[in-house]
Amino acid sequence: MNAFTTHSEQRGELIPGETGGWEVIIGMEVHAQVASESKLFSGASTDFGGAPNTHVALLDAGLPGTLPVPNRKCVEQAIRTGLGLKAKINTWSRFDRKNYFYPDLPLGYQISQYKHPIVGEGKIEVRLDEETTIEVGIERLHLEQDAGKSIHDLDPTATYVDLNRAGVALMEIVSRPDMRSSKEAAAFMSTLREILRSLGTCGGDMEKGQMRADVNVSVRKPGGELGTRCEIKNVNSMTFIAQAVEYEARRQIEIIEGGGTIDQETRLFDAVKGETRSMRSKEEAHDYRYFPDPDLLPLQFEQAWVDEIAATLPELPSEKRARFQAEYGLSAYDAGVLTGDRETAAYYEEVASGRDAKLAANWVTQDLFGALNKAGIGLSESKVTAAHLGQLIGLIKDGTISGKIAKDVFEKSFETGEAPADIVEREGLRQMSDTGELEKVVDDLIAANPDQVEQVKAKPKALGWFVGQVMKATGGKANPQAVNEILKKKLELE
Amino acid sequence: MADLSALTLDAALTGLRNKDFSAKELAESHIATAESANASLGCFLKLTPDHALKAAAESDARLAKGEARPLEGAPLAIKDLFCTEGVETTASSKILEGFKPPYESTVTRRLFGAGAAMVGKTSLDEFAMGSSTETCAYSKTVNPWRANGSNAALTPGGSSGGSASAVAADLCLGATGTDTGGSIRQPAALTGTVGVKGTYGLCSRFGVVAFASSLDHPGPIAKTVKDAALLLGVMAGHDPNDATSLDVEIPDYAAAMGKGVKGLRIGLPKEYVSDGMPEAISDLWKTGADWLKGQGAEIVEVSLPHTKYALPCYYIIAPAEASSNLARYDGMRYGLRVDGEGLVPTYEETRAAGFGPEVQRRVMIGTYVLSAGYYDAYYLRAQKVRRKIADDFAKAFEQCDVLLTPATPSGAFALGEKTDDPVSMYLNDIFTVTANLAGVPAMSVPAGLSADGLPLGLQLIAPPLGEQTLFAAGAALEEAAGFTAKPERWW
Numbered sequence: 001m002n003a004f005t006t007h008s009e010q011r012g013e014l015i016p017g018e019t020g021g022w023e024v025i026i027g028m029e030v031h032a033q034v035a036s037e038s039k040l041f042s043g044a045s046t047d048f049g050g051a052p053n054t055h056v057a058l059l060d061a062g063l064p065g066t067l068p069v070p071n072r073k074c075v076e077q078a079i080r081t082g083l084g085l086k087a088k089i090n091t092w093s094r095f096d097r098k099n100y101f102y103p104d105l106p107l108g109y110q111i112s113q114y115k116h117p118i119v120g121e122g123k124i125e126v127r128l129d130e131e132t133t134i135e136v137g138i139e140r141l142h143l144e145q146d147a148g149k150s151i152h153d154l155d156p157t158a159t160y161v162d163l164n165r166a167g168v169a170l171m172e173i174v175s176r177p178d179m180r181s182s183k184e185a186a187a188f189m190s191t192l193r194e195i196l197r198s199l200g201t202c203g204g205d206m207e208k209g210q211m212r213a214d215v216n217v218s219v220r221k222p223g224g225e226l227g228t229r230c231e232i233k234n235v236n237s238m239t240f241i242a243q244a245v246e247y248e249a250r251r252q253i254e255i256i257e258g259g260g261t262i263d264q265e266t267r268l269f270d271a272v273k274g275e276t277r278s279m280r281s282k283e284e285a286h287d288y289r290y291f292p293d294p295d296l297l298p299l300q301f302e303q304a305w306v307d308e309i310a311a312t313l314p315e316l317p318s319e320k321r322a323r324f325q326a327e328y329g330l331s332a333y334d335a336g337v338l339t340g341d342r343e344t345a346a347y348y349e350e351v352a353s354g355r356d357a358k359l360a361a362n363w364v365t366q367d368l369f370g371a372l373n374k375a376g377i378g379l380s381e382s383k384v385t386a387a388h389l390g391q392l393i394g395l396i397k398d399g400t401i402s403g404k405i406a407k408d409v410f411e412k413s414f415e416t417g418e419a420p421a422d423i424v425e426r427e428g429l430r431q432m433s434d435t436g437e438l439e440k441v442v443d444d445l446i447a448a449n450p451d452q453v454e455q456v457k458a459k460p461k462a463l464g465w466f467v468g469q470v471m472k473a474t475g476g477k478a479n480p481q482a483v484n485e486i487l488k489k490k491l492e493l494e
Numbered sequence: 495m496a497d498l499s500a501l502t503l504d505a506a507l508t509g510l511r512n513k514d515f516s517a518k519e520l521a522e523s524h525i526a527t528a529e530s531a532n533a534s535l536g537c538f539l540k541l542t543p544d545h546a547l548k549a550a551a552e553s554d555a556r557l558a559k560g561e562a563r564p565l566e567g568a569p570l571a572i573k574d575l576f577c578t579e580g581v582e583t584t585a586s587s588k589i590l591e592g593f594k595p596p597y598e599s600t601v602t603r604r605l606f607g608a609g610a611a612m613v614g615k616t617s618l619d620e621f622a623m624g625s626s627t628e629t630c631a632y633s634k635t636v637n638p639w640r641a642n643g644s645n646a647a648l649t650p651g652g653s654s655g656g657s658a659s660a661v662a663a664d665l666c667l668g669a670t671g672t673d674t675g676g677s678i679r680q681p682a683a684l685t686g687t688v689g690v691k692g693t694y695g696l697c698s699r700f701g702v703v704a705f706a707s708s709l710d711h712p713g714p715i716a717k718t719v720k721d722a723a724l725l726l727g728v729m730a731g732h733d734p735n736d737a738t739s740l741d742v743e744i745p746d747y748a749a750a751m752g753k754g755v756k757g758l759r760i761g762l763p764k765e766y767v768s769d770g771m772p773e774a775i776s777d778l779w780k781t782g783a784d785w786l787k788g789q790g791a792e793i794v795e796v797s798l799p800h801t802k803y804a805l806p807c808y809y810i811i812a813p814a815e816a817s818s819n820l821a822r823y824d825g826m827r828y829g830l831r832v833d834g835e836g837l838v839p840t841y842e843e844t845r846a847a848g849f850g851p852e853v854q855r856r857v858m859i860g861t862y863v864l865s866a867g868y869y870d871a872y873y874l875r876a877q878k879v880r881r882k883i884a885d886d887f888a889k890a891f892e893q894c895d896v897l898l899t900p901a902t903p904s905g906a907f908a909l910g911e912k913t914d915d916p917v918s919m920y921l922n923d924i925f926t927v928t929a930n931l932a933g934v935p936a937m938s939v940p941a942g943l944s945a946d947g948l949p950l951g952l953q954l955i956a957p958p959l960g961e962q963t964l965f966a967a968g969a970a971l972e973e974a975a976g977f978t979a980k981p982e983r984w985w
Contacts, residue, residue, distance in 0.1 A: 058597055061827055063827075063828070064590065064595070064704070065576075065577045065595070065599060065699070065702050065703050065704065066597075066700070066701070067735060067736050068737065069734065069737045070737065097818050099817075099818050101821065101824060101841055103837070107821065108818065108821020108822050108824060109818055287865055289817075289818070289861065289864035289866075290864075291818070291864055291869070294706070294707035294708035294815050295699075295704075295738065296737050296738070297738055
C-alpha cells in the first residue's frame with residue numbers, strides 16, 4: 001500500500017515536531033460483522049451472548065469431512081454494502097484459505113477472499129463537521145470468517161476456547177490511505193458505521209465487537225515521500241481510533257526526529273495506557289500460504305441479482321441529510337440529528353408530513369428526545385407515535401390548543417399513549433378564542449383591580465400582569481393573542 | 495445352502511427378493527466370512543456385525559412387506575475414510591484413534607437409506623495417501639491374490655486396498671472407496687474387481703475425511719460392472735452439504751450397460767504408450783481394443799499431450815490441499831493429543847505422534863509448495879498444467895467417446911517392495927491421476943491375468959457426466975474379457 005503517491009494534497013492539521021510540521025497518513029481495514037441469522041458457511045446461529053460453545057455447527061468445530069456451504073444472505077449483504085459504498089460489484093469472486101494454527105481457528109485456516117474480493121473500488125463521503133466533507137476511497141470489501149475466542153483469564157495455566165463466533169461472517173472493508181488526522185480517521189469509522197447500519201448489513205455495535213478496525217499509520221513531511229507504516233490491530237471504538245492515531249503519529253515523529261527509522265510492524269493499542277506497542281515485526285509475519293479453497297466453487301452470480309438488490313437499497317444517511325435540508329428547510333445540525341438512524345428519520349418524516357416541518361423538527365429533537373432521554377428509553381419504546389405527535393402539531397397550528405397546553409398534552413400522551421386529540425377533548429383543553437367569553441373575564445378583572453388599571457395606563461408594559469390573570473382564570477386555555485387584543489382595547493392602550 | 499458370500503450383489507438382491515434366503519442369513523454369512531478372513535487379510539479395521547444385523551432385520555421386514563429399497567439387505571464394506579455415525583472412523587491414522595463421528599457421510603447415509611448393511615470399516619493408506627495400503631497405522635492389508643506358485647504376500651494396491659481386498663475375497667457384496675489419484679481404480683485392477691469414480695461432484699464428499707478436496711472422488715468397488723452401476727446409482731446425487739456437488743439427474747447406470755459399443759469411438763491416447771511398459775500390459779491393452787472393435791466400436795488414436803506432466807502436477811496439488819486439510823488435526827478438539835510444554839510443542843508433538851511418515855512427507859511438500867516465494871513456481875504452475883490436462887481431455891473427446899488405457903503399470907506387487915522408494919510408489923498412479931486432475935469419470939475393469947496369474951485391469955475414461963457411456967463400454971469389455979478368475983482361498 002505504500003506504493004501510492006497521488007495524495008500530495010495537504011489537509012488536516014500538521015503535527016508539530018522539532019523539525020516542523022508532520023503530516024499523518026491513515027488507512028483503515030474495518031472488520032464489520034455481517035447482519036445475518038447464521039454463519040458464513042454453516043447453519044449455526046450468530047446470536048451474541050450465548051453460553052460458550054452453544055452456537056457451533058460441525059464445520060465450526062473443524063470436524064473431519066465437514067464442508068463449507070456459502071450462506072446466500074451473507075453474500076447478499078456484502079453486495080448491498082458494496083452498492084452503498086458506490087463500489088464495483090464483482091459477479092465473479094473467489095474464496096481462499098488463509099492458513100495458520102491457533103486454537104480458536106478449528107480448521108487451521110480462515111476462509112477469506114484474498115485475490116478476488118466480491119466488492120472492488122468505491123468511495124464514501126465523510127462529514128467532519130457542518131462545513132467540511134472529505135471523500136475517502138474504498139479499495140475493496142471481501143467476505144471472510146471470524147475466528148473463535150480464546151479466553152486466557154479463566155484459569156492461570158489453561159486457555160479456554162469459545163467457538164460461538166467461529167465462522168461468523170465478516171466484511172473486511174479496506175480504505176485508501178486517504179485520511180490525514182485522528183479526527184478524520186474517527187469520522188471515517190463513524191460514517192462507515194452509519195452507512196452499514198442504515199443499509200441493515202451490520203449492527204454496528206462496537207461493544208459487541210460487531211465493528212473493529214486495523215489502523216495503518218505513517219507520517220511524512222507535507223508533500224514528501226510516504227513513510228513506513230505501522231498497523232495497529234483491532235481498535236474497537238472511535239475514541240480509541242483517534243487516541244491510537246495520535247499516539248502512533250507522535251511516536252513515529254519522535255523516532256524519525258531522533259535519527260531513527262520506522263520498522264514496518266504490527267502493533268497493539270493498549271486502551272488503558274492509551275499507547276501502542278509492538279506485537280510482531282515484518283520478519284515475524286506469518287506466511288499464510290493463501291490458496292483457493294478447493295471446497296468451494298468460485299462465487300458467481302448474475303448482474304440481475306445485483307440490480308434487484310440495488311432497487312431495494314435505502315436512502316443513505318448523507319443523501320437523506322441533504323434531502324432533509326433541502327426539502328424541510330432544516331439546519332445542517334437538525335438534519336444530522338434526524339438522520340442519525342433510519343428509525344428516527346422515518347419517525348420525523350411521518351410527523352412532518354404535510355405539516356410545519358421546522359416545528360415538527362423542534363418537537364422531535366427537543367420535546368420527544370428530551371422525554372425519551374429522561375425516561376431512559378429508545379424511540380422504539382415511545383408511547384407517543386409519530387401519528388400522535390403529528391396530530392399534536394396539527395392542534396397547535398389550527399389554534400385548537402396553545403403551545404403551552406401542547407406541552408402538557410404531550411407529557412400526558414408520553415405517559416399513557418393516549419391520542420392528543422382525545423386528551424384535549426376529555427380534559428376540555430381547547431383554547432378559549434370566543435371573544436364574548438374572554439371579554440367577560442377581562443371586564444371582571446378590570447372592575448376588581450382599579451389600582452392595576454392605573455399602573456398599566458401609566459406603564460403599558462405592565463399589561464403582562466393582566467394577561468397572567470386571564471390565563472389563571474381560564475386555566476391556561478385562553479388564546480393569548482385574543483386576550484392581548486381585548487385587554488388593549490378595554491384599557492384603551494391602542 | 496450355497497455359499498452366499500460368493501454371490502454378486504445383483505444376484506444377492508434378486509435372491510433376497512425371491513426369498514431364496516433372508517437378509518439375516520446373507521449378513522451372517524458375510525460376517526462369518528469376514529471375521530475368519532480378517533486375521534489373514536487385515537482388510538477390516540473394524541467389523542460391525544451389530545450394524546449389519548440391525549440393518550438386515552429391517553431389510554427382512556421390508557422384504558416381507560414387498561417394500562424393498564434398491565440395495566435392500568446388501569452387506570457392504572465401508573472404507574474407513576467415510577464418517578459413520580457412532581462408529582469409530584480413523585482414516586487409518588493414529589491421530590483419529592477413537593474418533594466416533596456424531597454424523598453420517600452423505601454417501602453412507604444414501605447407501606444405508608437404500609437398505610445396505612455395513613459389515614465393517616476397511617483399511618486404507620493413512621488419510622488415503624498411498625498406493626498399497628501399507629501406510630495404514632493399524633493393520634497390514636494383504637491381497638487375496640498370490641502369484642502362481644508363490645506364498646509371498648502382495649499388496650492390494652491403495653489407498654482403498656481394504657475395500658478392494660474385501661470385495662475380491664467375497665467378504666462383502668461391494669464396498670465404498672475414494673479415488674484421489676487412482677485409489678479406487680488401482681486397487682480394483684490389482685484385485686480383479688471393478689472400480690469406478692464418477693465425474694467430480696457426482697458423489698458427495700460430505701463426511702468423507704478430506705485428503706485433497708479438488709481431487710477426492712467417492713465411488714464403488716464391486717465384483718461386476720453391473721454391481722458397480724447399482725452402487726454408484728445410489729451413492730451419486732446432489733447434496734446441499736457439499737458446495738461442489740453436482741445438481742444433476744442420476745440416470746439408471748445398469749440400464750445404460752445394455753447400450754453396447756456399436757458405433758462408439760474408442761480413443762487410445764498415444765502418450766500412454768511407453769518403452770518401459772511391460773508386455774503383458776501393452777498386450778492386454780491391444781486385446782481390449784480388439785474386443786471393443788469386435789463389438790462394433792471404432793478405434794481411434796488420440797493425443798493427450800500434457801500427460802507427462804500429470805504426475806508431478808498431481809504431487810504438487812494433492813499435497814498442497816492436504817497440508818491445509820490436515821491442519822485441523824491439532825489435538826485441540828478430538829482425536830490424539832500429546833501435551834507438550836506450551837501450545838506450539840503440543841501441536842508439534844501431537845502431529846508428530848499422530849501422523850505417519852508418508853502423511854508427514856506430504857504435509858511438508860504441500861506446505862512448501864504453498865509458501866511465499868514458491869507458490870508461483872509450484873502451486874500456480876501446477877494449476878495451469880492441470881487446466882491444460884483438462885483441455886487435453888476436452889479435445890480428445892471431440893474425436894472419441896471414451897478412452898481406453900491400462901489401469902496400472904503392473905500387477906500386484908509385494909508388501910514392502912516399494913515402501914522405501916516413494917517415487918516408484920507414486921508411479922503406480924501414472925494412468926489414473928489424469929482423470930482426477932480433469933474431474934472426468936473413469937472405471938477399471940478386470941481384463942485378464944498376468945503370466946504369473948495376477949489380475950490386470952483396463953481403464954475406461956469418459957467425458958464429464960459420461961457415466962452411461964462408461965458403463966456401456968465397461969459392460970462390453972467385461973463381457974469380452976469373460977474374467978471369472980477368483981483368488982484361490984488360502985486365508
